[in-house]
């Protein structure tokens with residue numbers, strides 16, 4: 001059995017001495033490094049030495065049992081080897097054992113990652129899916145649709161007859177309908193919006209302000225609605241300026257608020273407006289304090305509809321974290337931006353499926369007011385099934 005231990009000394013010699021006393025002269029030094037003591041004091045004191053050493057217990061017995069060299073010869077030989085810069089036979093043996101262990105470890109990891117790859121490739125094969133079905137499943141995977149959704153789809157396809165599995169039109173419709181069940185779209189009549197006050201919330205830089213300007217232009221210029229802007233984003237000077245620019249261009253009044261109480265007043269002052277749009281500062285979903293502020297704003301008596309704005313390029317894992325930290329919102333609509341900046345759109349269905357919240361709008365470019373549209377189920381699904389719908393025309 002190999003024994004590996006860590007020793008601390010004031011100097012290299014000191015640490016080596018400890019190794020020698022405890023593990024014997026056959027111990028092999030695996031690593032030597034300078035470290036500092038923990039805490040402030042550590043910065044001002046001399047570094048200490050950490051030595052990791054190993055010794056092979058089993059080999060000790062073996063070598064002693066079959067020792068055919070006299071002790072004096074052995075130590076002479078060790079000395080010669082040491083002088084010549086070579087390792088002694090015993091050192092060599094325990095060193096190679098150590099090497100072997102790390103080799104095995106590496107090989108094990110390689111095998112593990114290979115198996116993972118193979119598992120992914122044959123996952124769909126294993127369950128006797130037709131070639132056509134497998135292609136569709138791979139297509140969904142390439143859109144980064146959550147494996148848990150894909151598993152549900154595979155389970156349903158598996159139950160189909162071979163004939164149906166080989167019928168391309170049938171399979172496409174079949175998958176289309178399954179995906180369709182996993183997506184909910186906001187039921188909103190633009191002419192008579194259900195909620196007068198819309199709050200745009202979400203992580204930093206996702207496009208909340210830009211999206212708000214796009215929607216405001218749509219409501220006021222195309223639908224002739226009276227729109228009012230409110231912003232609580234007073235963290236950055238440029239944030240108010242940015243919205244002021246849009247409010248000037250589109251001709252929409254802007255009220256800057258500094259507290260939840262002012263929010264209530266601002267909404268009351270906009271009693272003549274058909275729709276009120278509220279911009280908030282981007283919140284890092286890890287910043288609990290900033291999220292609390294948003295909570296206070298929404299806890300006022302004013303009835304609001306929150307649009308949770310998320311960039312379509314967000315990594316799925318981060319996106320689930322974001323959704324979790326906004327879990328305090330009882331109700332919200334999902335709004336995805338920057339569809340033009342990513343080639344996979346699985347995030348739209350993944351979030352819709354897991355939150356059961358309706359999708360509101362999708363945006364796919366920086367142009368105000370053009371690059372926005374109401375989320376459309378058939379467009380989303382056709383895009384997931386291979387029609388490149390949300391890509392920039394130039395790309």
Ligand SMILES: Nc1nc2c(ncn2[C@@H]2O[C@H](COP(=O)(O)OP(=O)(O)OP(=O)(O)O)[C@@H](O)[C@H]2O)c(=O)[nH]1
Pocket residue numbers: 203204205206207208209210211233239280281282283337338339340341363364365366371
């Ligand atoms: N490509 C692309 N860019 C977008 C889209 N929407 C917004 N942007 C750009 O993203 C950047 C950030 O937009 P903002 O509207 O300021 O984002 P925000 O969420 O208000 O940012 P903070 O207020 O700082 O949290 C700007 O350069 C926008 O032009 C989109 O759909 N596609």
Ligand SMILES: [Mg+2]
Pocket residue numbers: 208209210233239279280281282
């Ligand atoms: Mg903003």
